[in-house]
Amino acid sequence: MNTNQKLRTFDLIREAVLPEYRDRVDEYLSLYEEALHNQNTRTADIHASAHQLRGYLRGLNTTRVLGMADWEELDRRITESWL
Numbered sequence: 001m002n003t004n005q006k007l008r009t010f011d012l013i014r015e016a017v018l019p020e021y022r023d024r025v026d027e028y029l030s031l032y033e034e035a036l037h038n039q040n041t042r043t044a045d046i047h048a049s050a051h052q053l054r055g056y057l058r059g060l061n062t063t064r065v066l067g068m069a070d071w072e073e074l075d076r077r078i079t080e081s082w083l
Contacts, residue, residue: 006037009077016070017060025065028056036082050082 010033017025035041035049057074060066066074 005077006081009074009081012070012077013057013066013074016066016074018065021060021065025060032056046082050078054078 010029013029014022014026032049032053036046036053041049054075057066057071057078061068061071
């Protein structure tokens, strides 16, 4: 997956979250985005951040802030991009 597709993953997450939660979720996503796109981050740290992001999205799905179909697609994209 190229850099534009990786960046698009975060846009897709933001779009998939229910509107009333987007600002709150965006604060967390910004931290993950920075960690996963930092060129100086060690591979092990990137993998750890990707696993944490997957867990965060799973939690959003569990609380119905993010739909199941969206979660499955986003989880696949994260796995292909950073794991």
